[in-house]
Amino acid sequence: MKSSPTIALVGNPNAGKSSLFNQLTGLRQKTGNFPGVTMDKKSGTWPIDAQYTATVIDLPGVYSIYPKSLDEQIVTDILANPAHPDYPDVSVVVVDASNLHRNLLLFTQVADLGVPTVLALNMLDVAHQQSKVVNSVRLAMSLGVPVVRINARTGEGVDLLKKAVLGQIQEPVLPGKLFFDPADEASGLIADTKTQYKLTNNYLALQYIIQHDGFSFLNQPQRKALDVIIQKHQFSETTFQAGETITRYKRIAAIVTEVVSDQRPANQPTWSQKLDRVLLHPVWGYAIFGFVLLLIFQAIFAWAQPFMDAIDSGVAWLNGQLKESLPAGPLTDLLTDGVLAGLGGILVFIPQIAFLFLLIALLEESGYMSRVMVIMDRIMRKFGLNGRSVVPLISGVACAVPAIMATRSIGTRRDRLITILVTPLMSCSARLPIYTILIALVVPSTRILGVFNLQGLALMGLYLLGLVSALLAAYVLKVLLRTKERGYFIMELPTFKLPRWNHVGLTVWESVRSFVWEAGRVILAISIVLWVVASYGPGNDMEEAEARVKQQNPTAASDALQDRIASERLEASYAGNFGHFIEPVIRPLGYDWKIGIALLSSFAAREVFVGTMSTIYSIGSGADEEGVTIRERLRQERNPETGEAMYTPALAWSLLIFYVFAMMCMSTLAATQRETKTWKWPAVQLVYMMALAYVTAFATYQLLK
Amino acid sequence: MSKRSVADLKIGERATIESFNNQLMSLKLLEMGCLPGAEVCLHSKAPLGDPICLNVAGYCLAMRKSEAATILIDN
Numbered sequence: 010m011k012s013s014p015t016i017a018l019v020g021n022p023n024a025g026k027s028s029l030f031n032q033l034t035g036l037r038q039k040t041g042n043f044p045g046v047t048m049d050k051k052s053g054t055w056p057i058d059a060q061y062t063a064t065v066i067d068l069p070g071v072y073s074i075y076p077k078s079l080d081e082q083i084v085t086d087i088l089a090n091p092a093h094p095d096y097p098d099v100s101v102v103v104v105d106a107s108n109l110h111r112n113l114l115l116f117t118q119v120a121d122l123g124v125p126t127v128l129a130l131n132m133l134d135v136a137h138q139q140s141k142v143v144n145s146v147r148l149a150m151s152l153g154v155p156v157v158r159i160n161a162r163t164g165e166g167v168d169l170l171k172k173a174v175l176g177q178i179q180e181p182v183l184p185g186k187l188f189f190d191p192a193d194e195a196s197g198l199i200a201d202t203k204t205q206y207k208l209t210n211n212y213l214a215l216q217y218i219i220q221h222d223g224f225s226f227l228n229q230p231q232r233k234a235l236d237v238i239i240q241k242h243q244f245s246e247t248t249f250q251a252g253e254t255i256t257r258y259k260r261i262a263a264i265v266t267e268v269v270s271d272q273r274p275a276n277q278p279t280w281s282q283k284l285d286r287v288l289l290h291p292v293w294g295y296a297i298f299g300f301v302l303l304l305i306f307q308a309i310f311a312w313a314q315p316f317m318d319a320i321d322s323g324v325a326w327l328n329g330q331l332k333e334s335l336p337a338g339p340l341t342d343l344l345t346d347g348v349l350a351g352l353g354g355i356l357v358f359i360p361q362i363a364f365l366f367l368l369i370a371l372l373e374e375s376g377y378m379s380r381v382m383v384i385m386d387r388i389m390r391k392f393g394l395n396g397r398s399v400v401p402l403i404s405g406v407a408c409a410v411p412a413i414m415a416t417r418s419i420g421t422r423r424d425r426l427i428t429i430l431v432t433p434l435m436s437c438s439a440r441l442p443i444y445t446i447l448i449a450l451v452v453p454s455t456r457i458l459g460v461f462n463l464q465g466l467a468l469m470g471l472y473l474l475g476l477v478s479a480l481l482a483a484y485v486l487k488v489l490l491r492t493k494e495r496g497y498f499i500m501e502l503p504t505f506k507l508p509r510w511n512h513v514g515l516t517v518w519e520s521v522r523s524f525v526w527e528a529g530r531v532i533l534a535i536s537i538v539l540w541v542v543a544s545y546g547p548g549n550d551m552e553e554a555e556a557r558v559k560q561q562n563p564t565a566a567s568d569a570l571q572d573r574i575a576s577e578r579l580e581a582s583y584a585g586n587f588g589h590f591i592e593p594v595i596r597p598l599g600y601d602w603k604i605g606i607a608l609l610s611s612f613a614a615r616e617v618f619v620g621t622m623s624t625i626y627s628i629g630s631g632a633d634e635e636g637v638t639i640r641e642r643l644r645q646e647r648n649p650e651t652g653e654a655m656y657t658p659a660l661a662w663s664l665l666i667f668y669v670f671a672m673m674c675m676s677t678l679a680a681t682q683r684e685t686k687t688w689k690w691p692a693v694q695l696v697y698m699m700a701l702a703y704v705t706a707f708a709t710y711q712l713l714k
Numbered sequence: 715m716s717k718r719s720v721a722d723l724k725i726g727e728r729a730t731i732e733s734f735n736n737q738l739m740s741l742k743l744l745e746m747g748c749l750p751g752a753e754v755c756l757h758s759k760a761p762l763g764d765p766i767c768l769n770v771a772g773y774c775l776a777m778r779k780s781e782a783a784t785i786l787i788d789n
Binding site for chain 2: 072073075077107108110111114139247248250251254255258281282285286289290291292294295379382383384386387388390396495497498499500501502504
């Protein structure tokens with residue numbers, strides 16, 4: 010027997026799988042309270058005894074081995090394929106004792122696949138509250154596998170689980186016969202499949218038949234061959250699968266009546282259900298959700314501000330220190346104006362992302378998020394979305410990348426695709442600095458009706474514009490993407506639970522870490538490239554430009570002269586040449602070549618825009634209040650043709666609208682590509698959002714001009 | 715009058731599942747414990763009356779009205 014066995018944790022959503030995973034591996038990670046949170050493969054090591062150290066894999070929560078969504082597919086792919094690298098030596102099925110019937114359905118399927126199994130009986134305390142007593146010895150006898158009573162939250166029973174798993178590794182005990190033997194009903198079909206694929210297990214053979222299109226380990230000829238067998242036996246997959254579920258439930262019902270005593274009638278309203286009456290109430294339900302949204306926005310925009318300011322001034326201070334202590338030269342410039350400025354642009358978003366994911370994690374952990382999905386489903390459906398689209402759309406306010414990854418729990422393919430395509434229209438936190446600076450430039454900071462700040466209202470308007478356009482785009486896509494697939498929304502409403510703070514903390518840490526790492530690398534690379542193309546030019550154009558300025562202004566004050574030189578040098582640089590090159594295209598939107606450089610540089614990540622603007626307008630060096638300085642500088646900028654202020658309201662609004670719609674984020678496109686597995690959809694996303702941005706910005710500028 | 719379905723239940727009303735009228739949908743519902751012979755109780759409705767929340771098999775299950783309409787019940 011190998012000394013590093015693989016253990017898979019399998020179970021229904023909310024059965025306590027991830028909590029048990031934490032207990033076993035000590036590798037803290039997250040458990041959600043609504044179906045489908047554990048998405049990526051999570052694994053860790055579990056020292057069982059001196060001889061064995063197991064690799065534990067936490068599989069996504071499922072109700073059966075017939076997958077309903079993308080993240081559920083992996084469970085079947087592993088358990089039905091003994092050749093899979095993650096195929097377990099033992100699978101631990103975590104079962105919610107307060108709902109044995111539904112949980113045992115999955116258990117009997119896993120056991121029938123022939124994997125050595127241990128049943129971990131969890132949530133006995135909840136069952137106890139419902140005055141259910143489960144006789145685990147009898148359960149083990151009727152099922153024919155070891156049953157261990159555990160408490161995944163406290164770690165009680167983990168030692169016993171160790172012994173049981175060890176037993177299953179050394180001398181596997183399998184149930185004497187299948188809980189459901191497909192050969193009873195379709196012996197010819199099963200026999201043919203077993204012969205063709207050299208299988209020994211009847212139930213595995215059935216899975217080959219029913220799931221032959223889904224299994225990732227079957228190739229095209231194998232699928233065709235299975236089609237032939239199905240044809241030959243006139244086999245109806247759906248009828249058979251329905252029959253299987255009913256037969257299994259019958260067996261389970263017989264077992265459960267034997268092992269559970271004092272069954273309480275199912276429909277008594279518990280405190281959780283009473284709470285639901287309020288949270289799903291036509292008035293209170295939306296009022297509470299509205300309040301929660303308000304809280305999230307308050308956290309992102311107000312509570313995060315002091316932290317962001319601190320990071321901002323910290324980076325500025327460090328920048329100043331480095332400039333003073335290092336010898337002047339291109340390397341120092343690259344480090345300070347290139348690398349550090351780029352890094353600062355990333356770090357400053359951490360507080361907002363942390364706050365957003367803290368609140369979302371709390372909502373998920375408590376079970377409230379599933380209620381939000383229920384009350385929003387009807388409205389979202391009108392726009393071709395799904396109740397489950399709410400989480401991605403809310404997350405999109407911080408960053409579209411984790412938001413797009415959160416769409417995996419949406420079972421309907423079209424709903425999921427539409428959600429992915431429109432999520433980037435939600436104004437993410439990278440747009441916020443652009444909004445802030447441009448609004449401050451053209452909207453007066455006056456109060457209306459004594460309470461509303463005009464600038465705040467303008468900001469809110471831009472966010473609303475993002476939301477409304479996301480919904481409208483979804484509607485258009487719904488009309489365009491006709492499908493025969495029937496959308497559905499069937500979801501367990503888990504009982505309310507107190508959040509586990511270690512899980513919440515871990516979620517926040519994970520999202521911040523992946524943001525800094527994923528987005529950070531792109532932004533860092535761009536800022537370095539940008540610094541290079543802005544610092545060097547073709548031939549010695551830049552030196553000539555500098556000499557020309559000096560010649561033209563022999564008497565100018567040194568500060569003003571330096572500014573002039575920097576600006577002229579920039580125009581002569583590669584970046585300046587780019588800017589001039591695209592100027593004809595962006596001229597109708599009101600932009601000049603300088604904004605062109607900023608647009609180009611922020612093409613891969615929009616947060617670069619502000620940094621580029623400061624570089625272009627040659628400020629930022631020694632300025633500790635960068636925001637104010639750049640605003641002042643933009644205000645002073647003159648239009649070379651008219652001599653009037655360059656940043657007119659028409660131009661500023663045109664830019665604002667452009668950034669609401671434009672798809673300026675490589676990381677998002679990469680996420681879309683990963684999640685849709687084609688280049689088609691990121692291309693569609695890029696083209697439709699860019700077209701939308703161009704047309705609306707054009708209209709805005711021409712109307713306001 | 716055509717057969718009543720779970721979608722026709724009033725809040726607090728109980729019924730027994732008899733059969734389904736959509737096979738693909740029934741696969742999902744069966745797995746979630748909506749079995750012929752099981753008792754269901756409409757526990758609450760989302761605002762706008764859709765989706766609805768059922769008590770079935772000892773837990774709370776939310777589904778759209780169109781899905782509930784595929785679950786036929788005893789009168």
